[in-house]
């Protein structure tokens with residue numbers, strides 16, 4: 001799948017902009033603050049119906065205006081398709097595919113897949129387990145809608161069970177019979193959530209390790225460890241074992257909602273023992289593996305969005321990445337970078353189908 | 369307009385009362401009250417009379433807990449209906465929905481809600497005891513569970529099943545699947561999957 005044309009109107013800092021893209025690498029260079037990332041965010045909108053930064057839609061309207069529009073022309077399975085996104089202050093977001101309005105935005109998600117690699121990925125290492133579960137859940141949900149449904153139901157069951165535990169405390173009553181109803185619901189939806197995650201990490205790991213080696217060229221052994229107490233016991237037994245603690249704490253202390261992923265390097269957590277460069281290679285390899293996974297499942301290559309990825313990488317790693325993404329495993333790529341000359345040289349080596357845009361504050365220059 | 373600056377206490381009272389109704393804000397409430405003031409005295413009297421009689425005289429059927437004018441509702445007292453089949457529903461509104469299908473000739477049992485700890489609703493708030501008593505007394509062949517297809521609805525189904533499965537009664541639930549008129553292409557995966565699991569024998573009507 002390819003994005004051939006992009007048109008922006010009053011989107012973030014762009015008054016009006018029109019792009020024609022190449023089928024391989026499309027690169028935006030320029031100084032900080034000229035709005036390179038905003039172009040990637042517009043593509044993210046067309047793919048996932050929202051900003052990568054998860055902001056309120058109206059915050060992306062250019063200052064002083066009351067609406068924005070993003071229009072894209074994709075080549076998908078040999079057909080040209082139009083995707084249109086319009087946001088007007090205080091109105092419902094309009095989203096159309098080939099001039100036909102969607103009744104549910106979720107119907108669009110997955111049709112024009114994309115993966116964004118951005119500086120905010122650092123949260124996957126630096127922040128708590130919520131971020132890592134979200135990574136895993138959204139990666140699986142992108143191709144498996146049944147998983148998403150099971151996950152939502154599981155979370156509802158936990159929510160109801162917690163409310164029941166609280167009510168036991170408040171009314172000084174305890175009913176094992178009522179609790180077991182919600183235990184059963186947690187088990188019914190939690191068991192498949194656990195095994196789907198387990199499969200996902202098992203499938204993702206070798207691809208991830210391959211990409212890490214390709215990017216870093218180093219010998220460190222990296223691993224993704226899915227940590228869950230369900231590896232050792234059934235959810236039924238875990239719930240039974242945690243009962244007295246759950247009753248005291250008034251919430252459910254075991255189950256897939258407590259799972260985590262451990263990012264390991266040479267057997268140690270990368271958060272503590274990895275250098276900044278190693279952590280960055282790790283996250284990039286993780287996102288590339290995620291990309292590859294979706295490409296396999298969807299049988300279409302997603303769009304890869306690389307936001308300011310080369311910052312803080314040494315030249316060798318930058319070259320490794322450009323070589324990797326120019327290869328057959330990846331489709332169309334969009335890159336932002338501050339070094340115009342460096343990108344010029346790299347693109348010269350990576351074959352045809354590339355475009356280079358130099359973004360100035362007030363106009364866009366195309367570099368041949 | 370500042371709708372809190374009323375020129376009359378009577379007006380303010382009436383507006384306050386209407387605004388307590390679900391879905392009615394203070395602006396709508398004021399509009400309704402001003403509308404009533406333009407009406408004939410008899411018309412307003414009919415309205416207030418209808419409301420008072422509704423609240424005073426309505427009762428809940430002793431058998432099915434549906435809203436009724438008498439102790440036993442018209443459905444339960446109808447000898448032409450099948451008294452061996454009971455359809456369990458959440459609310460009075462659901463009785464109306466099932467009746468509108470014109471496909472059901474049995475009786476009902478209105479639970480008054482479904483189990484949801486988040487909303488503070490447990491078994492004691494609903495009419496499970498009456499349902500179990502009815503079943504334990506015999507004479508009922510089938511219980512049809514017609515609750516929402518939400519997690520709370522499912523949980524309530526499990527609860528009812530656990531309470532009733534010791535009695536000799538058949539417990540069924542509504543079929544779940546692709547709705548009539550749905551094109552398969554547009555049915556979501558969950559619904560389609562369920563329809564496959566609950567598939568039925570193909571029969572040609574002669």
Ligand SMILES: [Zn+2]
Nearest residue numbers: 429432441444
């Ligand atoms: Zn009745």
